[in-house]
Amino acid sequence: xxxxxxxxxxxxxxxxxxxxxxxxxxxxxxxxxxxxxxxxxxxxxxxxxxxxxxxxxxxxxxxxxxxxxxxxxxxxxxxxxxxxxxxxxxxxxxxxxxxxxxxxxxxxxxxxxxxxxxxxxxxxxxxxxxxxxxxxxxxxxxxxxxxxxxxxxxxxxxxxxxxxxxxxxxxxxxxxxxxxxxxxxxxxxxxxxxxxxxxxxxx
Numbered sequence: 001x002x003x004x005x006x007x008x009x010x011x012x013x014x015x016x017x018x019x020x021x022x023x024x025x026x027x028x029x030x031x032x033x034x035x036x037x038x039x040x041x042x043x044x045x046x047x048x049x050x051x052x053x054x055x056x057x058x059x060x061x062x063x064x065x066x067x068x069x070x071x072x073x074x075x076x077x078x079x080x081x082x083x084x085x086x087x088x089x090x091x092x093x094x095x096x097x098x099x100x101x102x103x104x105x106x107x108x109x110x111x112x113x114x115x116x117x118x119x120x121x122x123x124x125x126x127x128x129x130x131x132x133x134x135x136x137x138x139x140x141x142x143x144x145x146x147x148x149x150x151x152x153x154x155x156x157x158x159x160x161x162x163x164x165x166x167x168x169x170x171x172x173x174x175x176x177x178x179x180x181x182x183x184x185x186x187x188x189x190x191x192x193x194x195x196x197x198x199x200x201x202x203x
Contacts, residue, residue, distance in 0.1 A: 009035035016195055017044030017097075020184060021065075024057030024110040029064035036068075036095060046198040047095065048191065049118065050102040052128060052183055056109025059137065059156070063088050065114065069095050070121045074159030076113065078137075081153055088159075090121075098201050099124040100194040103169055104177075109134045112164050113156060120158050125172040127194045133168030173197070 006028035009019040017039035021032055036047065059078070066075040067090045076088040101115040101124055112131045118124035136152040143149060157163045173193050181187040 005031045007032040007035045009039055011039055011042045011044060012048075012195065014195070014199065015043055015045035016198060017042075017047045018050065018184070018191070019047065020050040020052075021054055021111070021114075023054055024059075024061040024065075026058060026061070028057065029061045029068070032065055033068050040095070044097065046098040046100075046201075048100050048102065048194050048198070049114070049124075050184070050191070051107050051111035051114060052102050052104040052190075053106045054108065054111035055106075056111050056134070059110065062110040062114060066090060066117055068093075069099070069118065071096075073121060075117050075121065076159055077157040077161050079155040079157065085161075098198050100197055101126045102190050102194055103128040103131050103171060104190075105129045105131060107131045107169075109156075112169055113158065115169055116158050116162070116164060119172075120160060120162070125194070125197050126169060127173045127175060127197070128171050128190050129174065129176055130170050131164070131168035133164045133166050135163050135165035 006023050007021050012018050019035050070090045071094040072092040074087050075090045079085040101118050103115050115126050119126055135156050137154045138150045139153045140148040140150045175190050175193055
C-alpha cells in the first residue's frame with residue numbers, strides 16, 4: 001500500500017505559513033493538521049491555504065479541517081432531499097492566525113466549501129480564479145446489470161446556508177497564473193498577491 005500525504009507546507013519569508021492541500025481523501029485532515037501544527041511550531045504568524053486543483057473528496061475530512069481551523073460556530077450545512085437539514089458546528093479551539101485562500105477553476109466541491117467557509121467565518125480573503133460551483137453530494141446506486149446510477153441526494157452549503165451551486169466562488173482578488181508559472185514558485189502571482197494581503201492586514 002502506498003500512502004501519499006494530502007498536504008504539504010513550508011514557512012515563507014515574513015512568517016507566512018503556506019499549506020497546499022491536494023485532496024480531501026481519507027486521512028487528509030490529519031495530514032493537513034500535521035503540516036499546520038509544524039508551521040505553528042516554527043513561528044508562523046499567518047497562514048495561506050492553497051486548494052488550487054483540489055478535486056474535493058470526503059465531507060468528513062472537510063468537517064475535521066474546518067473544526068480544526070475555525071472558532072466556535074456553524075461551519076457546514078447539509079440539506080438532504082428527504083429529511084431536515086444538518087448543521088455542523090466547530091468548537092472553540094482554532095488556529096488564531098490571519099488566513100488567506102488560493103483557488104482556481106479546478107478547485108472543486110469540498111475545496112470550494114473550505115475557501116467559502118474561511119471567508120465567511122474569519123474574513124479570509126480569497127485569491128485566484130472563479131470556481132465551478134459544485135454543491136451537491138452524489139450516491140451511486142447499483143443496478144442489476146452491474147452498472148450504477150449516480151444521483152444527487154443532498155445540497156452542501158456554508159455554515160450560514162449559502163449555496164455555491166451555479167455560481168462558485170468569486171475571489172476577492174481575481175488573478176490567473178501566467179502560462180508556464182509553477183504553483184508555489186517564485187513566479188506564482190496568486191501566492192504573492194495573498195502574501196501582500198496578509199501583510200497589509202498586519203500593518
